[in-house]
Amino acid sequence: MPGRRAEPAGQGGCRNRWGEDPHPLVWTVQTVSTVQVTPTLIKDSSVYNYDILQGKPTNVVLHFPANQTLTSVKSGTAIRDRRVETRDGQQVLTIEFIKPLEKKYSLTLLTEQPVEGETAQINPPAPQGVQRERGQVNLQAQDMKVEPGNLAGLRQVNAVANTIGAWQFFGREPFQLEVGMQRIEPVLTVNDVVRATLEEKMLKIVHTLSLNVEKAGVYTVELTPQDGLMVTDVFGKDISDWEEKEGKIVLEFSARVLGQRQVIVVLEDMAYTLPDPVKIGPLPVTKSERQTAQISVTPARGLELKKDDATVGLREAPANNGLAFTAVDPGWSLTIIPRQLPARIIARVSNGVVIGDNRVYGFAKIFYAISDQGVQQFHVRVPAEWEPQQAVWLQWPRTYEHSFEPALAKVVATLIRYEDVHLVVHNSHTLSSAAHAPASHRARRADVPRA
Secondary structure, three states: OOOOOOOOOOOOOOOOOOOOOOOOOEEEEEEEEEEEEOOOEEEEEEEEEEEEEEOOOOEEEEEEEOOOEEEEEEEOOOEEEEEEEEEOOEEEEEEEEOOOOOOEEEEEEEEEEEOOOOEEEOOOOEEOOOOEEEEEEEEEEOOEEEEEEEEEOOEEEOOOOOOOEEEEEEOOOOOEEEEEEEEOOOEEEEEEEEEEEEOOOEEEEEEEEEEEEEEEEEEEEEEOOOOOOEEEEEEEOOEEEEEEEOOEEEEEEEEEEEEEEEEEEEEEEEOOOOOOOEEEOOOOEOOEEEEEEEEEEEEOOOEEEEEOOOOEOOEEOOOOOOEEEEEOOOOOEEEEEEEEOOOEEEEEEEEEEEEEOOEEEEEEEEEEEEEOOOOOOOOOOOOOOOOOOOEEEEEOOOHHHHHHHHHHHHHHHHHOOOOEEEEEEOOHHHHHHHHOOOOHHHOEEEEOOOO
């Protein structure tokens, strides 16, 4: 006995030997379509709940317009195959199942069509072969003003939450839902907190942009960075990608932005020498209604900043370190004249004298306090022997050095004519010996106690 071929939807019963179908397929469908109109796409989410009263269908067939794209199919039972064909200017979706359907079946389709012009026809995919279809269309809008136009075969009912209109229908003959569309432009305001840090060979500027989007959402934002600066980083919540294109920074968000959002942009400039002058400008956001700014410039240690007369559109503000300004529009420009301060060095010198066996020597400890600039070397000047001095220190020979006393006495007699002489004596015996030496009585003696 030859196998039975698959029948189109609505003819899925079993036939007898005379070709008659004693149990024809009888089924109905309840359709709920939610249509969302956006600035670029019209998205349709349709849920079909089939009631199978008689027969066991092995497939379902739906028609939808040629300008729609099927993006998702969610079936309540396992699918063996699905295909989309174009017939008579419309698309035909056929879904075949592994097992015949019984009693109930649920199907969800997602489709999209581009927004072309100021009007559009709303046509949810239509199930074929059913004895009866009844359903409801819910209309939503995102960032668009939508007004229903020509209607046929629809009865308006109370709209559910987050919809602008709802209509019931009984069958697809006739079925017409035309809508007029107008895009709602977003209102964008920006506050920019600009923090600039100036070092000897680098300028770093961090823009913290606080965006406030009202009336309609955005998916992209375009910024205009200052000429001559390198964009080193861009980050913020939901930023999926960014690129520099034709002198602009184009940000793309992974989700629609409505309300407040923060974006941080880091700009840098490297130089071999300290730039003079330094120019800092705004980061304008394209199509922003208003953009204010608070600017602060912090110098590295050893730099002094002065505002140049070429600065425009700014009002000075108090600053703990460096300069600070405010701006009420994005047309401001800041020009700074930096100056490198000389190193400021404060030295504290501690002198000392060490008197030991057979020798007297001095030392100096120098403590430096350095500010404004770093230094790579210090210069310390040690006075020469022939330079003016306050006194000469000598040690009188000990007992076992008695033979040196006459020579040292002559040295003392010579020195005492020009400057003071301090004699270091070891004990009372050497003190007595030094006191009787010629001219040594004019020298000052210091008795050093034994350790």
